[in-house]
Amino acid sequence: MNKRESRLRRAKRTFLKIRELEAIRLCVHKTPRHMYAQIISSDGGKTLACASTLDKELKEKKLKHTGNIDAAKVVGQLLAKRAIEKGIRAVAFDRRGYAYHGRIKALADAAREEGLEF
Numbered sequence: 001m002n003k004r005e006s007r008l009r010r011a012k013r014t015f016l017k018i019r020e021l022e023a024i025r026l027c028v029h030k031t032p033r034h035m036y037a038q039i040i041s042s043d044g045g046k047t048l049a050c051a052s053t054l055d056k057e058l059k060e061k062k063l064k065h066t067g068n069i070d071a072a073k074v075v076g077q078l079l080a081k082r083a084i085e086k087g088i089r090a091v092a093f094d095r096r097g098y099a100y101h102g103r104i105k106a107l108a109d110a111a112r113e114e115g116l117e118f
Helices: 003-021 056-061 069-085 103-114
Strands: 025-030 035-040 047-052 092-094
Touching: 003 092, 025 103, 035 069, 035 103, 047 069, 056 069, 069 103
Parallel strands: 025 092
Antiparallel strands: 025 035, 035 047
């Protein structure tokens, strides 16, 4: 079993529980170079809000590095602002099997500070 398969196996339990609760979820994906986050509807069929280090708004800020904790904080803040504009306050955090530290923790903390509840 490789690293990706192990991570997705760990993620399955959380994903199934969130789907059972029919909660709107904040899903996170990371690569060594970029961070991606999106808020997905409870049925999983529609993306309600999204943000990543590839967004035009963040490119204008000219982040020095897009794969670090500072970039993750900015993505979390932007996602929370977009979600609150659409009336979304409560979400379930789906970290997709990633450990809750580093960039994942920074994104979650920044989203909480901006007003998202999870």
